[in-house]
Amino acid sequence: MIHNISFIGAGKVARQLAPALNAAGHKIRQIFSRQAEKATEVAAPIGAQSIADLHQLTASADLYIVAVNDDAIPLVCEKMATVMSHNPLVVHTSGAASAEKIAPYFERYGVFYPLQTFTEKRALSFREIPLCIYANEDRDQERLLAIGHSISEKVFEIDDDQRATLHVAAVFVNNFTNHLFGIGKDILSSKNIPFEILLPLIEETAAKVQELDPTKSQTGPASRKDMTTIRKHLRLLSEFPEYQKLYHQFTIAINERLKKAVKPSN
């Protein structure tokens, strides 16, 4: 079923989600951003109206997607409620914010959270992006699931509690992992070695976990308790006390985790 959809926000999520929904046959009605130019950039290519004032938001849509910073969600919803009286379904796209943030302003609410890291200028195929769906009413849940399936092969029903947990896990595998990449870069810079040399290893690390359990495929000096190498590495990191500390902790943590993993079944 085709839906009429409007976006509040023209940031990284809206920029990719709006064209994907448009390509799936949905009609994108309005794109709001306080920065008129940003709204137009998203709206123009998909035949939507761009607006820079929330008072211009019309009742033309049956689904309103609030894709703004977490902190702005209640403010935006409050303003929206003053201009709309047609009882629409309103969802946000946040991993961290509760769906209940919308509840004071709209009867029908939910979440449409794409679990991915979006970057300006990196177009991603939505077919492979997991969508975490929730609505407070069953019929709306069905609607959102159908919309989700129209753009992605990976649609999950995820409640507030689960989504919060998912978001923490995402921080570990994305934000923290990226920080480790940064550390790798810093360490190499100190010896004038180009970061590029690590890229195939990084690629394979992520490719491997697509097929193999990360516990089973854990390798390295920590997992094999190679004290000679561990001591050598800690010594080498003496000019980076913070990274030395982190190395120490990871070494202990990897051992602890592998010990626990072996206990129950083997």
Add this chain to the structure above:
Amino acid sequence: MIHNISFIGAGKVARQLAPALNAAGHKIRQIFSRQAEKATEVAAPIGAQSIADLHQLTASADLYIVAVNDDAIPLVCEKMATVMSHNPLVVHTSGAASAEKIAPYFERYGVFYPLQTFTEKRALSFREIPLCIYANEDRDQERLLAIGHSISEKVFEIDDDQRATLHVAAVFVNNFTNHLFGIGKDILSSKNIPFEILLPLIEETAAKVQELDPTKSQTGPASRKDMTTIRKHLRLLSEFPEYQKLYHQFTIAINERLKKAVKPSN
């Protein structure tokens, strides 16, 4: 130029490196492993002789690749020296061990270190694997570079000191990153959420860093100092005190790192 090459060791590295060298036209002479079956598995498909006793090692090769655990390198070299008198070039494939470990036993020595994580049953294309080359003599260095180029597009001259640094950096971006994937899995398990839901995010995290500087593409609550989300996440991690501690440290570290990165140029 075609080389005659023998392998001491039939583990994860030899299993992938020997066929790659064979495919590039080199003649693989002998494969040694104390486990005869393992040696045969590697040797048979590429027409090499498999041996389970180092005394059977012949002078048929001009390059001997020692692909064994770091600790075993000196022992293996000592034994090899007793049976070979033709002054061959002997290299190991370790990221952590010094090339000098071979020096007491052979005049011509070096390193042929493929910077990648090797997994049983995951065949990788060597063309994309960075090879770190070192030899104590210039002519041998040239030889190893040529052999490297025959199988990979990414060949680097890396001395002992640089290789040690590279190995530490590899531990951060591979071993520690994989541990973060394991943490992500543990966190999701606690709420019965399948780990699969994180896989596209992991894939994109690694894909992004192939093109973008990890400092510039750092996202998440830590990088934007989103205290509401950080506090929520720390609370959610209360059943995992170790992961809570790690979350706390990464949050501080990401901020520190971004601060430093901004200072010099912006």
